[in-house]
Amino acid sequence: MSNQPEVLTPDTRTRILNLAQQLLLERGFNAFSYQHIAKELGVKSAAIHYHYPTKEDLGTAIIQRQRKRLNKWRGLPRLTELQPQQQLEALFEVYLEHLRSEQRVCLFGSLAAEFRTLPEAMQQELRLLTRELTEFLAGVLEAGRAAGTLAFKGQPTAKAAQVLTTLAGALQMARVHDERQFYLIFEQLRLELLPE
Known part of the structure; x- marks a missing residue:
């Protein structure tokens, strides 16, 4: 019997990442192990370690992938060509998609609850993800206020942080209630942001 880790199909790395993210959203980062992933995929734990040597590597990869997706999404012509109000609606749609999924929680909402127990690399990536999303929304809000299509008091960055925190919290509420x-x-958010 060979001591080499089991080498799987080319999409195994992505399958591992997808399943790990699903488990993270369902249970939390600290509540799943490589054994959970291996069992679900029908492989040995060594195969998981081959692609992601440590759970920290896996968790960091999940957040980095989310950052890449965010940055790609932000740059899509179908988004950049929209007016600020429509860009805000597009962001809202992302959270509505979370609501429609069984997890009913976003990556930030899941990881923020465990933040102090996360490895440093994951904490840094989560801070970067949050900062990048907040900066994007602040720019949308600022442009919308200048165009008269969005209304709010205070600084755009503060309002963006409030909106994102509210959306993450609303997903948590839906998980507890419905x-x-x-x-x-x-x-209520739409009422406050969109002028009559």
Whole structure:
């Protein structure tokens, strides 16, 4: 019997990442192991370690992938060509998609609860993800206020942080109660941001 780790199909790395993210959103980062992933994929734990030597590597890769997706999404012509109000609606749609999924929580919402127990590399990546998303939304809000299509008081960065925190919290509320809680909070945000 060979001591070499089991080498799987070319998409194994992505399958591992997808399943790990699903487990993270369902249970939390500290509540799943490589054994959970290996069992679900029908492989040995050594195969997981081959692609992601440590759980920290895996967790960091999940957040880095989310950052790449965010930055790609931000640069898509179908988003950049929209007016600020429509860009805000596009961001809202991302959170609505989370609501429609069984996890009903976003990556930030899941990891923020465990932040102090996360490895340093994951903490840094989560801070970067949050900063990049906040900067994007602040730019949308600032442009929308200048165009008269969005309304809010205070600094755009502060309002962006409030909106994102509210959306993450609304997903948590929906997880505890039901989706009606999310929609109550969501509609209040829209009421406050979109002028009549």
